[in-house]
Structure formats: C-alpha cells, structure tokens
Amino acid sequence: MKKLFFLCVLIVVGCADENSLEKEISAIPIDVNITRFDQVFLSATPSDLPKLKEVYPLFFPSSIPDSTWVYTMRDPLQKELKQEIDITFADFSTVQRDIKSLLQHLEFYFPEYNPPKIVTVTTEDYRKKIILYQDMILIALNTYLGANHRYYEGIQNYIVQNFEKEMIPVDIATEFAYAQIRPSRDRSFLSKMIFHGKAHYIKTLLVPKASAAMQFGYTERQVNWAAENEAQIWTHFIEKELLYSTDNKLDARFLNLAPFSKFYLELDSESPGGIGRYIGYRIVDAYMKNNDVSLQELIGKSTEEIFNNSKYKPKK
Structure with missing residues (x-):
C-alpha cells in the first residue's frame, strides 16, 4: 500500500511540475505576424504583378517569366483553390494560436533561435508542406485542406491522413527538429x-x-x-x-x-x-x-x- 501511495505522489508531483512549466512557457511574450501571401497572390490580377514583385521579390525569381505568373493568375483553378482555402481556414485564429504556442516553446528550448517570419503560400508539390528558409517559415495551406479533400485523390492514405490543419505546428516542429541534428557517421x-x-x-x-x-x-x-x-x-x-x-x-x-x-x-x-x-x-x-x-x-x-x-x- 505504501509503494502504491508513493507512486501516486510521484505522478501527481510530475503532473504539477509539467503544468507549471507549460504555464511558464505560455507566458513568454511572442508576437505572431503571419503574412497571408496565399491570399494576396490568389486574389491578384495581372495588373497587380509589378507591385507584387516589388513587395515580395523572393516569390518571383527572375528565372520565371512574367507570362507564367499572368497565366497562373488567369487560371480558374486558382480562384477555386482560394475558395477551398477560405473554407478550411475561415477561422485562422486557431492556427495562429497553435503557431504562437510552438514559437513560445522554441523560444524556451532554443533561445538562440530568432523568432521567424511566418508566411502562408501554396505549392504544387504536396511533399513540401513546410519550408524553413533563412528567417522564415513557409506554410503551404493547400496541403492542409483535410484528408478527405478531393484535391488529394490518388495520393496514398498514409500521406493524406496528415493533411489536416491541426498538423501545421507538428510539421513545423518536424522540420525544425531535423535541422538541429547532424546525421552520425555511424551508418548502422x-x-x-x-x-x-x-x-x-x-x-x-x-x-x-x-x-x-x-x-x-x-x-x-x-x-x-x-x-x-x-x-x-x-x-x-x-x-x-x-x-x-x-x-x-x-x-x-x-x-x-x-x-x-x-x-x-x-x-x-x-x-x-x-x-x-x-x-x-x-x-x-x-x-x-x-x-x-x-x-x-x-x-x-x-x-x-x-x-x-x-x-x-x-x-x-
């Protein structure tokens, strides 16, 4: 009976310590500024292109001619994609809250890591859901429309089962975690x-x-x-x-x-x-x-x- 009581005490103390730590982390001041580039681009017309290239030069490499961007802007599928993203992310506050929590934990465990800029984009490669680039985190929102979304037909279940918006902070953490670790020379x-x-x-x-x-x-x-x-x-x-x-x-x-x-x-x-x-x-x-x-x-x-x-x- 004494051993059981001692075990229960350890569990209660452990949970209390964990809750105390999470409260400390949740109090870390973090400003979450999310740039919705996906919205900007999907709402743009060809006449907006010069301004977009000026404001967001990173997303318009010189190797791609303007005609490509104009063609994309005029593509009806882009308007449909915007509608699907708007439906899934009608309430973006939940995503923003989860990202804030992640950044607070990053600040606590990796204080040398400067808070990154968060930019939402779209991608043609569903394998590139999250990209860490310099001081930015790019989030491809069209890869988080829900596992049963028709856009993902033909993609294997073990992949699309993670195309849920709740996975965004987990996927960011995954990319960050692997960036911190060097593969061992031991190839066992x-x-x-x-x-x-x-x-x-x-x-x-x-x-x-x-x-x-x-x-x-x-x-x-x-x-x-x-x-x-x-x-x-x-x-x-x-x-x-x-x-x-x-x-x-x-x-x-x-x-x-x-x-x-x-x-x-x-x-x-x-x-x-x-x-x-x-x-x-x-x-x-x-x-x-x-x-x-x-x-x-x-x-x-x-x-x-x-x-x-x-x-x-x-x-x-």
Whole structure:
C-alpha cells in the first residue's frame, strides 16, 4: 500500500511540475505576424504583378517569366483553390494560436533561435508542406485542406491522413527538429533509429499538446499497435541482428515513411510505416528519463552513449 501511495505522489508531483512549466512557457511574450501571401497572390490580377514583385521579390525569381505568373493568375483553378482555402481556414485564429504556442516553446528550448517570419503560400508539390528558409517559415495551406479533400485523390492514405490543419505546428516542429541534428557517421540501423528518435523527442517538447499519433503521423490505431507490439518489434530487431547492420535496405523497410513496415511477416499489413523511428524515440526517451542531460547535450550525444545508458527494455 505504501509503494502504491508513493507512486501516486510521484505522478501527481510530475503532473504539477509539467503544468507549471507549460504555464511558464505560455507566458513568454511572442508576437505572431503571419503574412497571408496565399491570399494576396490568389486574389491578384495581372495588373497587380509589378507591385507584387516589388513587395515580395523572393516569390518571383527572375528565372520565371512574367507570362507564367499572368497565366497562373488567369487560371480558374486558382480562384477555386482560394475558395477551398477560405473554407478550411475561415477561422485562422486557431492556427495562429497553435503557431504562437510552438514559437513560445522554441523560444524556451532554443533561445538562440530568432523568432521567424511566418508566411502562408501554396505549392504544387504536396511533399513540401513546410519550408524553413533563412528567417522564415513557409506554410503551404493547400496541403492542409483535410484528408478527405478531393484535391488529394490518388495520393496514398498514409500521406493524406496528415493533411489536416491541426498538423501545421507538428510539421513545423518536424522540420525544425531535423535541422538541429547532424546525421552520425555511424551508418548502422541503430544509429539511424536514434537519429530519428532525437528529432521526435524534440517534437514532443515543442508541441506537447499534440497526440502521440500526430507526433508520428500515425492514426490512433497505428500508434496503439506500435505501443502494444513494442517488445515484439525490439525482439525481432535483435534476433535478426539488425541493430548494427549497415544494410541500406533497412531504411525502406523500417525508417522511411510508408504504408506499413516490412517484417516479411503476416503482421506487416497491421504495422505502421517507419516503425524504426518509433523505437528510436522510445530509446531516446528512456535515455533522457534515466540521465541528467540537457536537450542541447542530447543533440550532440553519440549513438553508443545514448543506447548504452538508456536502459531501454520494452515491457512484454
């Protein structure tokens, strides 16, 4: 009974500390200025082009002739796109609030990072949802119209399931996190898992309110499957002697985003893609819980240091 009481006390204290930290972060003064370039361009006519090029030179490279922009402005599909964006983002205050929270967390954990300018745009490449460029964050709003939007027909489900506007802060955090970490010279499967694990750990700090499913780009069913089968996944990696393998084929099987991971077993169809990233995060999370290490120190730690001192052992 005493042990149970002690455990309950630890949980309550831990939650109190977490809430106190979040209150501290939410009080950080941050000005969020979002430039809606998507609205400006999609509402423009050819006569507005000279002024647009003057005000937004970055978005009008000299290599592209004016005739291309004029053709785009006159394209009826552009007007339709504006209508679809206006419908999805009729209330932009929620997005702005989430971005503000993200910037406050960036200021807390990475105080040397100057608050960036936020610019909303559109893109023809759905893989470029978020772009970090110099002192700006570019957000392609046409990639966040909802997983079931007709514009995304033909794109695989594991990709479009994350085309929801709630994913904007998570996707920004993802791009930022990977920009902070240098890939290790160690090309082992374990090293690559931990590389991704570091990025995911940073994301959990920057967008703590995002669900585990959102953090990994999974559905709730997929993240539950990963949690329930963690021990079996780890056992498989060990028994097949994959941890220190440098076989690049393991990237496609367990690290790259995909419909499912490839164990070459019947369970493949049930598994989410990139399951190695999930295991990598679990190792990094165990390391941080069992060692007194700052976030900045973690970023520079070697695979060997993290793995050996993580005491990682998933429960069966």
